[in-house]
Amino acid sequence: MAIVEEAESSGTVAICLPPLSKEDPLFSGKKRLLDARNLKYKYQLPVFSSTEEVLQILDQIVQAARILHMDEIELYFAGDDDCGPYSPRNELESLNSIFVVINSFLSGAKTDIIQLLQVLKDRIMTMINSVVVQNINEMIIEKLDADTEEMLLTWGKDHGVRTKLKISHFKEAGRGAVASEDISIGDIALEIPESLIISEDLVHESDMYDPLKKLDGITSDTMLLLWSMRERYNSNSRFKIYFDTLPEEFNTGLSFGVDALSVLEGTLLLEELLQARELLHQQYDALCPKLCANYPNIFQQELYAWDKFLWACELWYSNGMKVVLSDGKLGTCLVPIAGLLNHSLCPHILHYGRVDQSTKSLKFRVSRPCKAGEQCYLSYGTFPGSHLITFYGFVPKGDNPYDIIPLDFDDCCNEDGRSDETWTGESSRTTHMVRGAWLSKSDKPHTYGLPPPLLAHLRSVLKGDGIEQPPEVPEPDMHKDNERAVLETVLSIFNPMLEGISNSDDFDWDNTRWDVKLALDYKDLQRRVISSVTKSCYSGLETLDASA
Structure with a gap:
């Protein structure tokens, strides 16, 4: 500090x-x-x-x-x-x-x-x-002070919650939090007692802990997920009002149908979604049928079906928060009311991950002012659109600087098999990335809207000496053939990507399902990023030809 x-x-x-x-x-x-x-x-x-x-x-x-x-x-x-x-x-x-x-x-x-x-x-x-x-990206309020959410706020306040927020419904975004008064930098917008935080301690106190702890390799996060599947239907749960306010469907990428997946053909997101779904199916098959068979009184079969497991996964992915509790343990937790805050690339609340030792509460302080009636945003993290779709079910408004496309290159080695050392003194990095060229602010020649480390890597590899120099602008007399080869290499990577993404113009947007709309949004984003890279490369080639 x-x-x-x-x-x-x-x-x-x-x-x-x-x-x-x-x-x-x-x-x-x-x-x-x-x-x-x-x-x-x-x-x-x-x-x-x-x-x-x-x-x-x-x-x-x-x-x-x-x-x-x-x-x-x-x-x-x-x-x-x-x-x-x-x-x-x-x-x-x-x-x-x-x-x-x-x-x-x-x-x-x-x-x-x-x-x-x-x-x-x-x-x-x-x-x-x-x-x-x-x-700034304004959202339209459809409904203020919804009855169900008001019950949750009242329940929270009865149990020690302090807040300067109220819950509203927003067009295309669902629920979110609105400031009920002006909130200044450093003020606490929301304070949740530790006793209301759903953490692994609740599993330890339940009857399912003994059978679960016998399973090899099971994590606290998985235990909590299984606990929440049953607690959701527990009429005597002290978190009943919280579970009652949760949606029947979370509408994340994990619930995409066949039509939405087919839209994503040729994009990076398709592979991510298929892998994530496969892993969840494997986890379900390894856990739930066996637990239901061995402990039917604890794990009732009707509560541990695949659709309920997927619902619980989406709950924890979209609402789970990493929190350091007062005992010093870091874990994934559910924080009632706080989970209703929406994400923004320009959030009000940046840090909220540690319980205050003196008050035994989790405090959500704002890092920028929030006026009365304005939506108060939380940062979910520095994630690309693909991650936000998969686990949260949305693409953020505005230019996301974390919407990157990763690139993996073979490691460059010397004749003795050792990697060359880069200008940083570390082993030569083989993973690079690009993002929308419009985000580049460099106006120097030979930058092409591309990241300096990627250019430095390609220049050294194509030059043939295997020695990476610092990622700075090349000398004026740098060989134009090498520069042309750099740009053509980038085009050889991204032109096939662009050709593999079909056009979205032939869809009837008004009569399209939510998941297909989200898939189309992502595909358009991916096309925009790739197009900006290829256009920058073609522009660079024209500049090189003009100066020949």
């Missing part, structure tokens, strides 16, 4: 970012970017600086924070000339980490320092609002 330090003797205020940990799996890549841009962890701000000077230093602080908060995909696509923003998530997390410490220091600061900090706070707030404006 960032901190603010006051140094009276020097007349400065220091803002200290957390140093990059060597335990960070992305340490080398982040350090390279920090060093290349001469960014530090500690910044001195003279108290009597001009506003312009203060904002120049703040720009450096924000750049450093962005790098520190990068994930693998953001780091992979960040060119040396790209100072950000890298994604709405990264931007909100970076700005929020600075905003929170500045805001907390303001209350006890001296007058001259208050003026300095207020300048910083106002600019950070402006930047946060800018992220929101650029990524």
